Amino acid sequence: GQNIDQPTEMTATEGAIVQINCTYQTSGFNGLFWYQQHAGEAPTFLSYNVLDGLEEKGRFSSFLSRSKGYSYLLLKELQMKDSASYLCAVMDSNYQLIWGAGTKLIIKP
């Protein structure tokens, strides 16, 4: 079966760096997405990786290793507004998104 694993919850301190990991097993691979979802709100797109390596976008970076079925989202200079759930999703060979359950990130002052 298809599976996306990510930690359920993480806690970090304001101003620090946090890395949220995602491992996946899917039938085919057409890219990996990261979304941010604040409580009670819609998910919003953060990043897309289809080739191995690191994609940097401001304070957020996303890394992909296709051979290891692994990705991480790196958040730098954490701010209180970064408290949210972070969803990892992989597009399979049928171009369907397979979603992880999300990682709830709690930022403490």
Place this chain on the structure above:
Amino acid sequence: ETGVTQTPRHLVMGMTNKKSLKCEQHLGHNAMYWYKQSAKKPLELMFVYNFKEQTENNSVPSRFSPECPNSSHLFLHLHTLQPEDSALYLCASSQDEGGASYNEQFFGPGTRLTVL
């Protein structure tokens, strides 16, 4: 504002009621999606429409009936639901169904459904 609107935002219904959820996108996208989001569970894809044609039905019970009259509007008709159907129902749209960075999905705010 993501350019995708959903109504109503909250809905409470009995198991014998019939109701409809509405989604509208103002982004000129060709693909629209219905998802179910339950607490601490992955998003579950329910239906996909591309150019108004249904391209995916993920073994969804027949008590959920989608309708896509045009590329901008998507409905989810509900009847004889069960309490376990209580969840957040999210609508999303994308340029099309393919895999590319431009095919990020834009989500609406969701409808919080409670079935009594």
